[in-house]
Amino acid sequence: MKRGSTVLPTSSSGLATKSLAVLRKDILSEFRTRYAINAILLFGVTTLTVVSFSVGQLGLPADVYAALFWIIIFFSAMSGLAQVFVKEEESRTAIVLRLTSDPTAIYLGKLVFNFLLLALLELVITPLFFVLTDARMANVGLFLIVLLVGSLGLAGASTLIAAIISKASIKGALFAVLSFPILLPLLIGAIAGTRKALGVTESPFSAAAPELQLLISYAVVMITASLLLFEFVWEE
């Protein structure tokens, strides 16, 4: 155990290895507790059901369905994505994580975990949304790209905000309040992009180019800024 007395096995100090370790630990822990998955799916399915009963069969324009879809995704995400850090603070494991781990690896691991959580939510919500409402898909490829890039930006921003609010006493409310202004540009771009995927039949990718540029730029800027800022947020 001490220097020279016990030979530690092969070293693997790469950032990717550490990030994957954080991801694996969070997946394992979530699989056993199902705290975030339950919250996020319950909120998503409940909201979708309400939307479906109230306006789902009214044959509304694509703009409205696009907005409703992202409202469901946004608020469902708000109910679960903060858990990655809130759980660490509440169970007091954040201390040992701070002592032992590279902050960048923690951020990256938790970012991928939140992205996978969002992907799972979307995997459940998206088919149900098209079954339970009159929304019609004009271009599946564009829809999936908007969803993918939008989710990446959403996960990138919300992971950093989750770290910020995890030490506060009113975590849930603070998470949504802080997230909304930061995520507003992303939501505007994602809703506009989704509207074109639902409504534009001719050259939808050309039509949605500005929205895709906005979403990709947002994701890149947000994840880069988060990587630079996370160490200060996490350790202060």
Added chain:
Amino acid sequence: MYGVEVNKLSKRFGTRRVLEDVSFSLSVGDSLAVVGKNGSGKTTLLKILAGLAAPTRGTVTFSNEKQKLDRAEVRQCLSYVGPELTLYDFLTAAENLTFFAAMRGTSVDTAWVETMLAALQLGGRGGDFYGAYSSGMKQRLKYAVALLNDPVYLLLDEPTANLDDEGKKIVAEIIARQKKNGIVIVATNEAGEYGFADKLIRLGN
């Protein structure tokens, strides 16, 4: 040679002074017992040294060959065991060890984990969830995690808390080994543990 220098360290919580002008300097081979009554600032001092709390005034400098170590370098060679430190309840002891080994930049196999657990008399219990461990077993596993990086700086707050006689012996051996190759700082209010260290600092006077 590794060392740590604490210079006029003070900490206040609001208007209450917890630490006032604490200074000491240690290098490899040194051991320090931080003693004092409850609330005298022992844990606060260790938390500041571990980077878990910021001092109100004063500095803590970790160095090697007179070169100041940055935060990441200190993290690599410092370990802390304390009552407020908790591992993951929903991971088994072996999974906890494997996870923290990865975070320390080392990959461990099942045989190594079993050897480590056996050394701390937790052999055969690696598959149990940390949350199902008794408080003494949890304390032992914290030592296993703390020793993963073969630390230069080992900070121990109430080192034998919750441990039985066998556990206390293991801790005494760990401290004795650490004194040969590193620096150990022990915060305690058990008079019997003052002997863990060669130097003593009394807080709260």
